[in-house]
Amino acid sequence: MQLARLLLALLTLSRVLIAGPGEPAVDVFDPQSDVPVEVLLSHEALAPGAPARLAVVYHVPANYHITDIANGLFYVEADTLDGLRLDNIRYPEPIVDSHGDKVYRGSVIVTADIALDRDVSADLPWTVRAGFQVCSETGALTCYLPVDLEFPLEFPMVASPEQMRPLHPEIFGETMAAAEPAAEEGLQGRLDAALAKGSWIAFLIVFVLGILSSMTPCVYPMIPITISFIGARSGNSRWTGFIQSVWFVVGMALVFSTLGVVAAASGGVFGAAGQSPIFLVGLAVLFLVLAASMFGAFDLQLPNTWMEKLPSGRKNGPAGAIIMGGITGFIAAPCVGPVIATLLLFIANTGNLVNGFFLMLAYSLGMGSLFLVIGTFAGALNMLPGAGSWMETVKHFFGVVMVAMALWFLRTLIPAEIMVYLVGGGLVIFGVFSDAFSPLPEDAGHGPRFMKAVGIIAVLLGARYLIFGLGSPVASMVAGTAGPVASAQKAEVAWTVSSPESDTHDALLAAAAAEGKPVVMDFWAEWCVQCKELDHETWSDPRVMEEAARFTTIKMDMTRTSSDWAKAQNQGYTIVGMPTVIFFDASGHEVRRFNGFHKADKVLEWMREVR
Incomplete structure (x- = not known):
């Protein structure tokens, strides 16, 4: 890149020195002052692990253009600090001019992702560097000396993504909508x-x-x-x-x-x-x-x-x-x-x-x-x-x-094969006390007749549960008592369990990032009622299991909440209760999380949005 810059600088200087009659040797155009460049952030402050973006905007005046990226003079880069770096730098599509060259005109916007690790907590000074070479399109068609700029940045840190106030929606509005953690639909999301x-x-x-x-x-x-x-x-x-x-x-x-x-x-x-x-x-x-x-x-x-x-x-x-x-x-x-x-x-x-x-x-x-x-x-x-x-x-x-x-x-403490008989017996007892077997007087009103009908239905349902056991519909309402891996009774997503005894999630996250795979992390506990519901009703759905095959699936076993490991995960991932499920995209950015139980259809919809 240094050699290319030197050659282009010499070429530019030679064009100025050999300018012919009518071509002034000195142009009043100054690319450093006449091509304003600004660096914009997508948020006022950043949160550890939360997605954010940066834009470098080049305001190229009319009758001028920036040369192609291939020349090595048009670039955006930044310092790589411990836990802070610039990823996925995206340049706009160039325009092909009348000479067949790729150029950039007008407002040229280069965007990039700001990757901030979860363990970063202090405000960090950061320097972003931007360079370009501009050429005129009228008169002598001059290409000017390359310009290299530095932009020292300091941005405050906040504790959570919810505290990040967005900026410059005219630039980041559409792109950030896909990158920021999406709010849940429904009342809880609102x-x-x-x-x-x-x-x-x-x-x-x-x-x-x-x-x-x-x-x-x-x-x-x-x-x-x-x-x-x-x-x-x-x-x-x-x-x-x-x-x-x-x-x-x-x-x-x-x-x-x-x-x-x-x-x-x-x-x-x-x-x-x-x-x-x-x-x-x-x-x-x-x-x-x-x-x-x-x-x-x-x-x-x-x-x-x-x-x-x-x-x-x-x-x-x-x-x-x-x-x-x-x-x-x-x-x-x-x-x-x-x-x-x-x-x-x-x-x-x-x-x-x-x-x-x-x-x-x-x-x-x-x-x-x-x-x-x-x-x-x-x-x-x-x-x-x-x-x-x-x-x-x-x-x-x-x-x-x-x-x-x-x-x-x-229901999560009693095995399903026992719970179904308890429910069946309870329905039969309720039916008996609802006068299911008591004769009605001839002048009985609507109330007694209705209660007798309810009692008969309860007895019939209870009898079905008692006779057919786990084959009855109520069995699907009772969560199993298996551990954090899939139970023998009902298959579910193939999880890799991370726990205080076997802390594997950091290695799994690193491997997923290297392979470009999205990640789903389910924070689970043995004592958690809704965790069992999620296992039994959602993660066991064949459609969810099929979709999960493209994810790295991590089950965080938080049963021992008093352990140092669990406390570290609670603080690092801002967990306030189980179940909490977090989705990360292929770049390692959190794009969605939800708490509590959700049905398979909704979870499947969310999973399909993660790339």
Whole structure:
């Protein structure tokens, strides 16, 4: 390249020296000042491991052009630092002039990828070098001396891709859309996008999510308890019921807001305790106890000794309502895991304690709005004539739901061949108590007839599950109990497991980069309920397995969350819960991630986008 530059410089100088009559020996055109060159970045700041780009823009004036790349004078390069380099430099398509030469005219934009390793955390000074030779297209058709420029760059570092503010969409808009980690479609994706923009609408979205979360099955057990608890403390006064409900919501808010602050302060993993076998068994036992209460085995209420110890000995003090609200928040947490994971992931990445507190406060206020309405009218409901009969029906319904929820939380701890018989037996018992075998009186109304029909259907389904076992449809709803590799019962994606005992993922990533293969990393844990669902329903889908054949597939076994290895992965990849699945393209850039369970069709769509 140095020899080529020297020869072209001598050629240019000779053309100036031998200029004929009418051709001035000195041209007033100065390529260094008359061809502006600027370096633009795709983002204000960079995050370790996140994709970003750089553009060098040459503003070539009219009647001039830049010579072809083959001459070695038109180039873009940069220092290669430890963990920072310039990759995939892309030049625009040249124009062929009337002499058959390849040239560049107008605004010439050269783009490149900025490769920033995940272990880079400090701001790095960086120098980008750009060179060109420009020639005139009128008069003496002069080619000027080559120009070499240096651009010292300093860009700040941020913790996560969500904090990277985009710049120059007119240049990077279309190209960066394919390179940046794509947001998930649906409500969770829109929430991520709104939170990343810092819009106040994010708080409204979170509030609405809280309202929707209050309709999940985990909240059902607390509805009759709330009616009984607040109704007994408020009498028939709506105002007193409203005040008690406010304190109830405060209890929920304290639980979720504390989670938000802890997430912002630590950035640690959430969900491990909430999905551990001990927690799941305890939760199932709690649901069965609550179900027994709904069926009339006993009345569930705060002990009188607790009531007597409330502040000032007042029955309508705030302490009891706050405690009940906090309990409700803990009980509801398993059902709203994906939403909470999204919120905590964003909060942990930003590290903003204030935003973390108020986001979770908005969420808890939304979830508590249902209880605010129920609690306000709890006293009136208890005073309604005939409330006892329909309230008993409501309690029985919730009792059935709670038994089903207990089995649901145990589905990954109990082998499928046993679970299917438990479900079948439960359906038969439900059918019997729904008067499936009791004769109807001649004047029976629509309600008894409907319940008898439901009971008969439940008995028939239960009998089918008991007779056919794993051959029945319910078996597909029960996740297996195999480890992180494919189980013998159902094949799935051929994973290579990386764990504290066998840390293989760095070597696998390096091999994938050398071969130009995309990568999928599944952060998995033995205690993780949704991980088993993902294994059983998604990774075992034949279409997903076929598509995964072109990927390097890595299963990160995070079961031992307290190990130094797991903690390092949590911090390095910003993992706040399992399952977390990350896709990397062939260049090693993260292009998408998702949390929680997703069906095979959606995951297959995402996989096909990764190249």
